[in-house]
Amino acid sequence: MRVFDVEQGSSPVILAFPHTGTDVPDDICEKLNDNGKILADTDWHIHRLYDGLLPGVTTVRALFHRYVIDANRDPSGQSLYPGQNTTGLVPVTDFDGNPIWQDGQEPDANEVSRRQQQFHTPYHAALKAEIARVKAIHGVAVLYDCHSIRSHIPFLFDGKLPDFNIGTDNGTTCEPRIEQAVVGVCGNAAGFTSVLNGRFRGGWTTRHYANPAQNIHTVQMELAQSTHLAREEPPFDYDETVAAPLRAHLKTILQNIEKIAFDLAKGN
Template sequence: MEPVSVSRGDSCLILSLPHTGTWLPPEVYSSLNERGRTLADTDWRIDRLYADLVPGVTVVRANFHRYLIDANRDPSGRSLYPGQNTTTLCPVTDFDGFPIYLEDKEPDPLDIQGRLSNFHEPYHAAIEAELARVKGNHGVAVLYDCHSIRSEIPFLFQGVLPDFNIGTNGGVTCAPEMEVSTAEICSLAKDYTMVLNGRFKGGWTTRHYGRPQEGVHAIQMELTQSAYLDAENAPFAYSQAKAEMLRPHLESVLQALIARAKGAAPRKEA
């Protein structure tokens, strides 16, 4: 099993999918407890939701599950949200705070280093390669990090999460017009709610690659699974009816990012 799959397109837009993979090495799967084996914290069906929304996009997808190693966490293990409940680089609890490993089966430092080398690093090497290729072709690259999560998880946040959670780390990871356009489209989407830089301000991928002054723009979109799944529990079935309502708004966001990218390309000095 290759750790990452890449589908190359000819536009300036790259979609990254760090949490849709469900593969685990047999020895890791067998070390999980019954709760862990449900893989409940997967970004279920996000790859299907975004499929073929706009032409020419490049897609970088992690094939491994986030319980092996989280491709959207700082490889140093440093928390992205100090002082708040969250899961770690190699999670030992789920989003509800419950253990996912059998007793004495949690990964040790050597395991974590191996997972970094074999999975986390190849995923980000693929992103870096595609950003370089796309920027070389267009003078600018836009990385859109695709995520989803259950709408109610008391361990991580209070109340009900908005449907659209846009993260730009306080406006520093992309051009202002990209942030504004994305927020405007989501705020005008009838029957949906949105927030900009709320509980989810962008993970390590967005924060690490977003360098608008260098022509690389990054933005994270965390969707609530209630917006496109039949239910936020197993089997996490895709709702065609809900998806057909949501997809046009996502298409508008992606098209706006492509359109704004041309004006956001760095100008060469004379």
């Protein structure tokens, strides 16, 4: 099976999709329990949501499911959010804290290592290569990491999640103007709620690749799935009518980021 898909563009902006893939090899799928086979924690339809919003954008998309291995987790296994409920490099539960593997079929350390080599490492090699390519062209690269999650998950957070969850690891992963531009659009989006560096302040991808001093800037956007799905339960259908207002705001965000990136390339 293919591990990732890359579409190279001419923009200084790169979109990463670590969690939209639904491919699970047969030898892994047969070890999932009925709950795990639902693949509930997919970032459903996010690549479709962003499709066509920014001409010339580069995209890097993992095709494997996060239950195979999570492409947005530290390969060392270190938690991104110490002291808080979360899922690991290879999850053993879903976002509700329920087991996803059949009894006795949870992957051991050797299996995790195998999956890392087969899936996690190639995806990040592709992402790293695109960052280098884009930066070589423009002198600057902005990695925008695309995510979504159900708006109510008591195991992970209290209450209802804001619609836009912007992550810059407390302002360390990007030029302040980029953060301000994203916050500005989200804060002025009528009918939508937003937060900066709240429950999700940026995963491993956002933190690992960020190097603003070298003109590599990163932002994570975690969207509540209520903003673009017909319902946040199986079959997790995409709703074009519901998604249309969101797409308009996301388009503005990406356009603003690109403009700032071009300014940075000029030394402004």
